[in-house]
Amino acid sequence: MSLTRDLRKLGARSWSERALLLEAFIWLGVMRAAIGRMPFRRIAVRLGLTQVETFEVCETSKVCQVTCIGWAVRVAAARTPWQSTCLVQALAGMAMLHQRKIAGALYLGIAKEAVASQPLAAHAWLRCGDVILAGECGHERFSVVSCFAG
DSSP: OOHHHHHHHHSSSHHHHHHHHHHHHHHHHHHHHHHHHOOOHHHHHHTTTTTTOOOOOOOOHHHHHHHHHHHHHHHHHHTTSSOOOHHHHHHHHHHHHTTTTTEEEEEEEEESSSSSSSSSEEEEEEEEEEEEEEOOOTTTGGGEEEEEEE
């Protein structure tokens, strides 16, 4: 996408959507740096995550807010100058949920590739109730190895 088109699209957004995009962009940078500098368990502790799966239903009043957070993370991740992997996106989304005191579940999964010479593939995704905020594409082919709720 061109910078001009992106700026035009941004200008058409509301101030609250722009703020959400900026927040997502910042959290993506923070989480990208954190992953490179500290073990995952320390990041999880700082986000208040516990290694347990939650099946909490997202309150109807918060579904719109949760959907907007997922949108902001995906849009910002596509435009970062660094690589915003699925784990970076899931952690950024979890941080945004955590700030709003909304429960979410971060899943870590693996899948054996069809080609024997290929190593295991890993994926992370973030769910809040029935809404998948980040990492939705292809998550079904991964077996859950660990789940963190916060």
